[in-house]
Amino acid sequence: MxxxxxxxxxxxxxxxxxxxxxxxxxxxxxxxxxxxxxxxxxxxxxxxxxxxxxxxxxxxxxxxxxxxxxxxxxxxxxxxxxxxxxxxxxxxxxxxxxxxxxxxxxxxxxxxxxxxxxxxxxxxxxxxxxxxxxxxxxxxxxxxxxxxxxxxxxxxxxxxxxxxxxxxxxxxRADREYFEQLGTEEERVSTSEDDGLPRVDPANAMVEIHPGTATGDGTLGGLARQYESIGDKLEAGEDLTPAERNFVGYDGIQLMPVEPLTENREFEDYWREQGGDEEGLTVGLDRPDMINWGYDIVVSAYSATNPGVLETGRPDELVDFIAACHNQPEPIKVVFDVALGHADNRGAELLNDRYFEGPGMYGKHLHYQHPTVRAILLELQRRRMDYGADGIRVDGAQDFTYYDLELEENVHDDEFLAEMDRVTQEVAGTEYRPWMIYEDGRPWPREDWELASSYRALIDQHPHSFQWSPITFAHNTPALLTFWATKWWRVKEVCEFGSQWLTGVANHDTIRRGTQIDPTVEFNQSPVNPYLGEDYPETLDAAYNNPASSMFFYCFAPGVPMDFVHANMRAPWGFIRDTDSIWNVKVVSDESKFIYWQVHDEQFQRPEHFRRIKDLGFADRAELLTFMNALSAAVKSTDYDLDVMADMLSAMDQPLGDDLSAEDLEEYAYAWMQDIHDFANLAHWHDSQDDERTAFDLAVRRFRQERPWLRGDVDFEGEEYYGYRHPTEGTVLYYGFRVSPTGDEQLLFAANMEGVPVEVSPELLREEMPSIPTDGWEVALAAPDVREGEEVELDNAQGIVWRREP
Missing domain, CATH: 2.60.40.10 (Immunoglobulins)
Known part of the structure; x- marks a missing residue:
């Protein structure tokens, strides 16, 4: 130096x-x-x-x-x-x-x-x-x-x-012109209803990205370079690779949290003081490399950026990424995922006691009613968003609660959520209001929350705001047969009043939940959909990325459709974190079914995958699966007593030996987390992208971009239709008819969401929608392998859209 x-x-x-x-x-x-x-x-x-x-x-x-x-x-x-x-x-x-x-x-x-x-x-x-x-x-x-x-x-x-x-x-910052124009371009912003400040308009289509696994180096710098390269190609009219297509066609990116995280007490500190005197100090330094999906925050330094996704340690990387998105030939809005609903337990080591009301579901429950804490949390939000974000997604808005002494129960702190909505941003000399998105599943965690939640509480309070839809939130299982039939009551809501919902089945939470399902269960759950794939990994991949569901959300349904880039890539994804020194083994046990859903034998055998697990002695996938199932059973049967678990697992034939300790289980858990983190890195999956599929997926997104009017609710009291065929007769057929606001374009949609092949045509669909016209239709978009004709056969997960000009 x-x-x-x-x-x-x-x-x-x-x-x-x-x-x-x-x-x-x-x-x-x-x-x-x-x-x-x-x-x-x-x-x-x-x-x-x-x-x-x-x-x-x-x-x-x-x-x-x-x-x-x-x-x-x-x-x-x-x-x-x-x-x-x-x-x-x-x-x-x-x-x-x-x-x-x-x-x-x-x-x-x-x-x-x-x-x-x-x-x-x-x-x-x-x-x-x-x-x-x-x-x-x-x-x-x-x-x-x-x-x-x-x-x-x-x-x-x-x-x-x-x-x-x-x-x-x-x-x-390299996108100053973007902000200077903010408020002057009608298509980008609308005037705020309260003080005249511009409010960023919603995107037409959005993709969620985890920066730690989105590129080979897992950094914001790498992600910025990737988008700069894509932008250069688009500007020059060059073809994108199939892998690059999975990142484009969107005018919005929801970035998973990039705030500083909790750290594992068992690991060596990244800053180690080694001695000094009044004039100087010597420290040992390591670049932080925590593995985490981003939600295990300590709140302290929330206005900074997680150094684990910075290759240079400079906050400029986040600004550079945002600028790369804003400077695309077709600008992309960036939405920050703000997770200020809780703090990890280690947050108590960094923040004074005033910050906390007590323990919470995810660690520490923040004291939103304390005036200074309340003000600091809002200031942290302001500083975070001043990196240049266009929108804010408030993670778990139902978790912002306080204890009401008179009612003797926790109540939702809706006034604090309103204060979050009032925060304005100032970037490059321009003051504006961001696009507001709330994830809110209240009355969660009440047992009937999935049935009882309206997903509209915050929209009712803030008419300009958006929420995650019930199709998007948490426990989606499209890999199971009858999902699209049994979820119809929620799909119906999307059609009728979903214009301010984010929709789609693929996100960081839903795929994680999908991989936690035991596919071998024969009772108490629907069977795995046999039409989606030849094996479990193929089935899961197709469940979260297929033409039928994509065409429903992009070519017909209201709201803002959102994908997860890992689903686009049909790449593995799971719950990744090595920052928890207490529950790490339990977290891994919860992922025991990941091997069924995400790992093929030949993938496990590749030398670049599961290197740490193999070093511990696991030579093949079947052996690993047996151990993971046993680990999961041991957690449940011992109420997570690591010592007893070690004794139980020592008795089985497994590579870790016959004298296991709690420390051995912890070592295994960390090896698993690191291997899954590497396995999920999208750089491994570029070469496996299908040219026809990725081209079609991009075409679907562009179809939506060309028709932003589709975001509005279906006018089911007018001439528009939506529905699914009864009786199903083995096929869940969704259909619908939409008309542009100017009346110059009509769209007819049909998709086999799950089941045996079914024939469709404008004439046949007239049986479901008696007043639609049957002449003048031409195919606007059809799933790959669909053979066009007067009547079209749609196989499982295939769809078609016709258009006509009246």
Whole structure:
């Protein structure tokens, strides 16, 4: 590493006094604690002014007052690298770095601490800045506090954050023109109903992407380059590869969460302090490589980006990815998946007790009613979205609850959800309101939630908002026979009032649930659909990606259809995380049926797959399947007692030996998670993409893009139709008739959603829809292998759309 110039940071007394004065003025202006907090939290964290070179730091620290810590015993600690920090070296096996250590006194105002600093190094795209934290003395010794509102955490949420030049990042973003035009292009935005700010309009079609497995390197940088390459090809009129087609045809991308995650206590820290003195500190560094689907957040540093998906450790990668989407020949909106409904248990190590109301289903339940916590969570949302997102998907909105003392029960904090809706964004000098999407399955977790949920509670409260539909939410099982018949009551709702729903069967949750089904069960569930494939993996792949369901959602149904890129690629997907040191074995046991659904024998035998599992002795898929079934049974029979489980599994013939320990099971679980994470990487599946299928899938999406009017509800009281044939006679035939708002185009749709072949034609469909015209129809789109004629035979999962001009 090369030496870098170092100038000792100094406290700016005048700017510090201004901070305290500003704080006191804000408090004096408001009688309401929440109103005051909403202003105060905007200055929390570290903010660097590139014009003056001054950085301001603010911390909300009520715990220091509770502990009786004197302000004289509190300081801001700055840790500045003595040499240029090589992040790639940290990725290759660890890095040892020397840091200058400086401590500066702070000022206290109420429960807050403030300080302004000159000559402090700020991080940029090309260099790392100073790391910082609050330090204080107690009777037991020295303690540290992190910044929950940091912009950059290159070594994870449990390491000191980095001062980052956020203003310069915004100024240099490559999609500034996109935001400058925001509000001027009618097709992109509509005027907000309350204050005249533009609100981003919904997409016509969206794809969900997990950045950790979407490209070979599993980073946002890699994903940005992929979209830049695709954009260049589209601009030049070049053909896309079958694999590339799976990423396009959309004007919206829902990015799975990219916030800093919890970390596994059993693994070595990415930031390891190895010694130092008053002037310096030596640390060992590793580039974080947590395996996770993104939802196990600690809330702290939510405004930063998970370094596990950053190849450079620079927040610029997320901005670059968004810019690559915005700068496509046909711009793509980016929707962030915001999971502020809970915190992982380790969040309590980073946040003070005020943040939590108590334990929750996923760890810690956040204290939404506390005025400062409430304000900070909203500020974290604002900072997260200011990376340049067009939309926000609020994960698990039904989980935003608080305990009502009078009712003596948890109630939904709908006012907080309304506050989330009021947050505005400012990017590249443009203020706007994002497209709002809520995932809300209330009255979940009530046992009858799937039957009772309307999926419209938030739409009723916020008429501009969208929700995930009942077809999209959680427990979809299209690989089982009769799914499309038994779900008809929900499909009917999509047709009648689904214009503000996200629809489709494939997403990160539904495929995971699909792989958890035991396909060998003969009672208490529908059988596996025998028409979808020759084996279980082929069946699952076709269940979540087939012409019939795609054509229903894209060529007929209201709402915004959404796919999952892993389903498009017909690639494996499961529940992946190695961040849980307590429940990791149980999580793996829940995935025991993954092998049935996602792994062929020849795939298991490939040397690039399941390398760690093979190193543990599992030589073939059948042997692995037997052990996974036994592991699942042991979890259930012992109530997850690892020691007893180890004894039980030691008695069976399996490669791990006859003297298993709890540690052996944990080692196996981590090996499984890492192998599945690698197995699911889409780079492995590029060469297996079918040219005809991917071309058809893209054609279906383009059909929708050309007809945005299809998003509106079916006018079943007018001349439009929807339905499915009764009696089924072995085939669930969906059909429908739609008319463009101008009346210049009519569409006739039919699809064999599941079952034996069936013949269809405009004439035959007239039996179901007596008033439709029967002449003048021409085929607009047909599934591969459908032979066109006066009458068309649709096999299982095939569909057809005719069009006519009246």
């Amino acid at each position: 090369s030496q870098v110039t170092y100038t000792q940071p100094t406290r700016d007394d005048a700017a510090t006094a201004d901070l305290v004065e500003w704080h006191e003025a804000r408090v004096a202006e408001h009688d309401d604690d929440f109103a005051a907090a909403k202003e105060l939290v905007t200055r929390l964290g570290a903010h660097y002014d590139p014009d003056s070179g001054v950085a301001t730091f603010g911390f909300w620290t009520p715990e220091l007052l509770d502990e009786g810590v004197s302000v004289e015993d509190v300081a801001l600690e700055l840790l500045t690298p003595t040499e240029k920090l090589d992040y790639e070296a940290a990725d290759e096996g660890g890095l040892e770095v020397d840091l200058h250590r400086d401590r500066l006194p702070v000022e206290r105002a109420g429960e807050y601490h403030w300080v302004a600093v000159e000559n402090v190094r700020a991080g940029t795209r090309d260099k790392f800045g100073a790391f910082y934290r609050l330090v204080y003395e107690t009777d037991e010794g020295e303690e540290t506090l992190t910044d929950p509102l940091a912009y950059s955490t290159p070594f994870g949420a449990f390491a000191p954050p980095e001062l980052y030049d956020w203003e310069s990042l915004d100024v240099s």
